Amino acid sequence: MALFSQKNARKQLNAEAEKVSRADLEALLERQRSIEEKVKGSGKLNRFSADIKLMFSMIQDYWNGSYRDVPWKSIAAMAGALLYVMNPLDFIPDLILGIGFVDDVGVVALCLKLVESDLHRYAAWKEYKEELTQTAQAD
Template identity: 85%
Template sequence: MALFSQKNARKQLDEEAGKVNRADLETLLDRQQAIEAKVKGSGKLKRFSADIKLMFSMLRDYWNGSYRDIPWKTIAAVAGALLYVMNPLDFIPDLIVGIGFVDDVGVVALCLKLVESDLHKYAAWKELNDEVTQSTQAD
C-alpha cells in the first residue's frame, strides 16, 4: 500500500477545506512569501511553484473583491491545500527528510485536479484584466 495515496490526499484536502473560513484567507495571504519559499526549497513541491503563485493570485483577487466569479468550494479547496502545505506537522511531517513533502504534493496535485477549470477561467480573466490595465495605463 502506498504511503500516501490519492484517497489520503482527498481526505486531508476535504478536512482542511471544510475548516476554511474567510479569516483563513487573510492568514494565507499574509504568509504567502513564507509558503512560496517553502515550496521552492522542497524539491518535490517545486514543480507546483507557478500553480501555487496562481492560486495565491486568485485568493488575493477574491479577497479584495476584484474576482468573485468562482464558487466558495474552489476558494476553500485552494485555501485548504495551501494551509496544509503551511503546516509542518501534517500527515507526514515535513521534517522527515526524503518523504516529508510527499503528502503536500498529493494534496496540492489533487486540489489542482479538482479546481482546474476554475483556475483556468481565473487565469484567462487575469490575463485579460492585466492587458486592459496595461492598455489603460499606456493611454
C-alpha cells in the same frame, strides 16, 4: 499499499477545506511569502510553484473583491491545500527526509485537479484585465 494515496490526499484536502473560513484567508495571505519559500526549498513541491502563485493570486483577488466568479468551494479547497502545505506536522511530517513532502505534493496535486477549470478561467480573466490596463496606459 502506497504510503500516501490519492484517497488519503482527498481526505486531507476535504478536512482542511471544511475548516476554512473567510478569516483564514487573511491569515493565509499574510503567510504567502513563507509558504512560497517552503515550496521553493522542497524540491518535490517546487514543480507546483507557478500553480501555487496563481492560487495565491486568485485568493488575493477573491479576498479584495476584484474576482468573485469562483465558487467558495474552490477558494476553500485552494486555501485548505495551502494551509496543509504550511503545516510541518501534517500526515507525513515535513521533517522526515526524503518523504516529508510526499503528502503535501499529493494534496496540492489533487487540489489543482479539482479547481483546474476555475484556475484556467481566472488566469484568462487576469490576462484580459492586464491587457486592458496596458491599453489604457498606452492611451
